[in-house]
Amino acid sequence: MIPGRLLGRIDLTVPFLLGGGVAFVASLVFFRFLMTLPNAEDVDNGDLPVGPIEPPGITPLQ
Secondary structure (H helix, E strand, C coil): CCCHHHHHHHCCCHHHHHHHHHHHHHHHHHHHHHHHCCCCCCCCCCCCCCCCCCCCCCCCCC
């Protein structure tokens, strides 16, 4: 890896351009990872009841 000091001797904008390019590629990779995750509303992990929620100790009127 080339240290920033050597890149700065070429031109002072080179480290910024290289860093911006690396950040851009990393953001694309992270965005693609986020797009592969399932939608939170579509996931059924079984922890929510299916029917109406009734407080404990109260019986519904019939």
